[in-house]
Amino acid sequence: MTQVLYEAPRYLDAGEAALSVEFGDSVAPEINARVLALDAALCDAKLPGVEELVPTYRSLMIHYEPLTISRGELIKTLETLVFHGAAAFAPKARWRIPCCYDPALAEDIVEAARILEMSPERLGALHVSGCYRAYMYGFAPGWCYLGGLPPALALPRRASPRGATPPGTVLIGGGLSLIAANPMPTGWYVIGRTPERLFALERDPPLLVEPGDAISFEPIDSESFSALEARALRGEVVAKREVLQ
Amino acid sequence: MSALLLVLKAGPGASVQDRGRRGFLRFGVTPAGPMDSGAFMAALLAAGDPQGAGVEASLGGLELAAEGGEIGLAIAGGAFDVRLGERALPPACALKLVPGERLTVRAGAFGSWLYLAPFGRFDLPLVLGSYATHARSGLGGLAGRMLRAGDALKIIDPRPAPAEPMTIVAPWLAERPAKLRVILGPQQDYFSPQTIETFLSARWRLSERSDRMAYRLEGPVLQHIKGHDIVSDGVAFGAIQAPGDGAPLVLMADRQPTGGYPKIANVIGADLGALAQLRPGDSLEFESVSWEQAVAARRARERLIEAGVTLEPVLRVELSTEFLLSRNLVGGVFSAREG
Numbered sequence: 145m146t147q148v149l150y151e152a153p154r155y156l157d158a159g160e161a162a163l164s165v166e167f168g169d170s171v172a173p174e175i176n177a178r179v180l181a182l183d184a185a186l187c188d189a190k191l192p193g194v195e196e197l198v199p200t201y202r203s204l205m206i207h208y209e210p211l212t213i214s215r216g217e218l219i220k221t222l223e224t225l226v227f228h229g230a231a232a233f234a235p236k237a238r239w240r241i242p243c244c245y246d247p248a249l250a251e252d253i254v255e256a257a258r259i260l261e262m263s264p265e266r267l268g269a270l271h272v273s274g275c276y277r278a279y280m281y282g283f284a285p286g287w288c289y290l291g292g293l294p295p296a297l298a299l300p301r302r303a304s305p306r307g308a309t310p311p312g313t314v315l316i317g318g319g320l321s322l323i324a325a326n327p328m329p330t331g332w333y334v335i336g337r338t339p340e341r342l343f344a345l346e347r348d349p350p351l352l353v354e355p356g357d358a359i360s361f362e363p364i365d366s367e368s369f370s371a372l373e374a375r376a377l378r379g380e381v382v383a384k385r386e387v388l389q
Numbered sequence: 390m391s392a393l394l395l396v397l398k399a400g401p402g403a404s405v406q407d408r409g410r411r412g413f414l415r416f417g418v419t420p421a422g423p424m425d426s427g428a429f430m431a432a433l434l435a436a437g438d439p440q441g442a443g444v445e446a447s448l449g450g451l452e453l454a455a456e457g458g459e460i461g462l463a464i465a466g467g468a469f470d471v472r473l474g475e476r477a478l479p480p481a482c483a484l485k486l487v488p489g490e491r492l493t494v495r496a497g498a499f500g501s502w503l504y505l506a507p508f509g510r511f512d513l514p515l516v517l518g519s520y521a522t523h524a525r526s527g528l529g530g531l532a533g534r535m536l537r538a539g540d541a542l543k544i545i546d547p548r549p550a551p552a553e554p555m556t557i558v559a560p561w562l563a564e565r566p567a568k569l570r571v572i573l574g575p576q577q578d579y580f581s582p583q584t585i586e587t588f589l590s591a592r593w594r595l596s597e598r599s600d601r602m603a604y605r606l607e608g609p610v611l612q613h614i615k616g617h618d619i620v621s622d623g624v625a626f627g628a629i630q631a632p633g634d635g636a637p638l639v640l641m642a643d644r645q646p647t648g649g650y651p652k653i654a655n656v657i658g659a660d661l662g663a664l665a666q667l668r669p670g671d672s673l674e675f676e677s678v679s680w681e682q683a684v685a686a687r688r689a690r691e692r693l694i695e696a697g698v699t700l701e702p703v704l705r706v707e708l709s710t711e712f713l714l715s716r717n718l719v720g721g722v723f724s725a726r727e728g
Contacts (some may be wrong), residue, residue: 156575159655160683162625164575171620183415196414198623200647205623207414210684211691281417282621282647285526288417326526343416345516345528351416 149175153182153226155219156203160210165222166203171320173291175202176279178226180356181233185225191218199355200280201289235277238358240384241323241338243314244369245271249337252306256316256333259299268363270294271314271335276321276359286325286343288353293321301331312338314361323353336361339373340383347379358388392458392547394507396540397491400449402601405511405530405542406504407442410519414623414646421521421529424601424642425662427690428466429504431559434698435463435483436506437548442513442520443506444536448668450495453505455486456541461508461550462486465557467500467666473554481557483508483700485550499565500666508550512543523643525602555700561693565663568676571629571654572683575622579615579651580631587611588653589675593637597669601643603630604664606673610635613651621649627656627664641665659686 154166165182168175176199183199186206193212198205208218245268247253257264276292298319308327309315315322317332324330325343338361342352353359364372372382396403406429409422423429423445433439444451446469453462464471465481472493473484480503486492494503513520513531522530531540577585587609596605606629617633624630628640630650639656640648642665656664657678667673678686 157572157655157680158575158623158625158652159572159627159657160680160687161658162623162655164622166575166622169620196412198415198646200622201620203622205625207625210680211688214684215680280621280647281415283417283645285413285418285528286416350517351413355415 149178153178153222155222157215158205161208163206163208163215163218164203165206168202171201171279171291173277176277176291177233179204182222182225183355184233184236186222189221189225191221194218200282233356235356235358235388236354238360238386238388239353240360240362240386241340242364242368242372242382243272243336243338243361244364244366245336246366246369248366249369250314250335251310252333253335256299256335260297262296267297267335270297271316271321272361272363274321274361278353278355278357278359279320280355284324284326284328286351287328288323288325288342290321290323290359293319295319299333302333305329305331306334309334310337312341314338337369338383339369339376340381341376344379352381352383352385391512392460392544393456394460394542394544395454395456396451396536396538396542397454398450398452398538399536399540400447400451401535402447402449403451403536404445404522404524405442405513405520405536406445406522407520408440409642410517410521410523410529413517417646418517418528419523419526419643419646421519421523422642423504424502424665425466425504427561427662427694428502428666430694431465431481431557431562431698432463432504432506434559434694435465435557435700436461436508438506438510441506442511443504444542446494446503446505448496448501450493451505453486453492454490455488457488458547459485459487459550460544461548462492463506463508463557464494464503465559465562466503467496468498469500469503470495470497478554479556479703481559481562482554482703483551483557484554485552499668501668502665507544509544509547512545525643551700554703556703557698558701559698561690565666566660568674569660569664570657570678570683570686571675572657572680573654573677574652576619576651577653579613579619580611580653581614584612584614585653588637589677591674593673593675595667595669595671595673599669601641603641603644604639604667606637606639611637611653617650619649619651621647624648624652625655627658627661628652629654629656639664657683657686659683659690
């Protein structure tokens with residue numbers, strides 16, 4: 145895969161009230177690190193007129209109020225931030241997410257393993273061995289896309305979507321992993337289930353993982369899954385969070 | 390006892406909205422909110438709470454009644470046919486709905502969306518800080534879904550409404566630009582100069598397959614020069630995506646927060662309401678403007694909204710047969726000032 149990190153970020157208008165800051169043209173950890181570094185710096189800067197920040201694989205979308213901050217002023221600030229901190233991305237937290245790879249819960253693990261020409265057990269073990277980063281959210285509330293999938297697990301997305309996933313599914317597809325908080329049809333493969341609820345409206349905070357957080361998976365059997373799920377449904381956070389510096 | 394706003398009939402596409410769910414876009418949560426934010430603001434301002442919530446009605450129309458007490462409503466949006474009982478009212482009006490009366494709104498001369506803001510608040514839970522309904526993810530509004538017949542919305546903290554129906558005068562409601570203004574990009578480099586020229590000179594038609602999520606355009610095919618897949622990135626309200634089949638999709642209030650197709654342009658903020666109010670079958674054209682021009686249009690719109698709305702008495706009109714006929718011909722355009 146060719147990975148192109150631009151020499152300087154591109155500032156692209158998405159209308160007069162949104163600016164896309166693009167660092168590269170592919171899905172790659174170095175490019176995404178620049179996106180997340182700028183996201184973190186802008187979150188801290190709390191610029192008046194900057195309304196929402198949406199980090200994605202290779203660009204940061206800044207939704208802003210142009211009557212409060214002009215495009216020129218915004219870009220000037222961004223250039224200072226990019227100059228001072230772009231390469232300095234470090235995750236703020238690491239999550240250990242319990243995940244069950246039992247085919248009874250991991251509906252597509254047998255199918256995905258067959259395509260990858262390995263056993264479902266090997267697929268699960270390889271998935272657990274990965275060190276992941278929350279690249280971005282997208283598609284639906286609480287759908288968290290993870291970089292860091294072992295290359296042996298890269299498989300293309302399905303030609304046509306499968307039915308709606310159960311809540312808390314862990315998926316692979318297109319060289320990435322994904323934790324899907326709530327049910328939606330998808331072209332990815334369900335290879336695990338977590339009892340943790342990444343997105344729970346009644347809990348504060350409703351969303352656990354921040355873009356940029358480090359993620360690892362802890363394998364659990366289906367009995368532990370049931371026990372942890374019961375606790376999670378009572379409002380407990382069953383994933384473990386470690387603060388990093 | 391609090392008053393209940395009863396939904397007697399609801400076409401598809403009626404929902405509770407506020408100005409949108411903010412701050413959770415980075416977690417994949419769509420803001421939702423009104424399709425025509427300017428019209429929505431006119432209704433909110435007339436009802437006395439610019440931060441409030443209201444009902445968005447679609448072309449499918451709506452029939453409402455009050456139970457347990459009277460309910461003030463401020464109505465603004467497209468030129469819908471608004472009737473309180475048998476009485477025809479202007480499409481932007483403030484009124485008091487008393488128990489036993491029926492308020493009917495139906496598609497009129499133009500427009501796809503109409504807003505009905507209560508003089509008071511809906512007794513609904515805030516979901517991630519907002520009342521906006523995003524039905525696709527089941528968030529907000531009434532149980533995360535569109536409104537349907539039999540629903541009842543409890544009104545709390547009522548504010549006094551005009552005793553007699555009043556016309557809402559909001560100058561920006563009349564703005565319907567001949568061409569919708571766009572800023573090219575962010576991925577105009579995925580299209581040849583000829584394709585961009587085609588995009589800007591074509592007469593597009595709004596497809597039947599249009600909804601709160603996206604408006605689909607019918608017209609020439611927009612060819613890509615670098616393929617139709619991009620690495621997914623953020624999208625804004627009004628982004629014009631060109632998927633693989635080349636038929637552009639304009640992303641609207643219920644859009645996904647990110648998308649993987651090249652975006653040739655974005656409709657500017659000041660023209661989003663006019664775009665939203667188009668109906669399937671309507672034709673539309675685009676015109677490219679600079680960032681500065683877009684901001685000037687945004688500022689002009691903002692100043693009008695800051696000046697607020699005024700309420701004027703609805704002039705009583707003798708409804709002669711002739712008048713009714715002429716009214717049918719124009720399909721519901723009815724202004725107190727003209728009357």
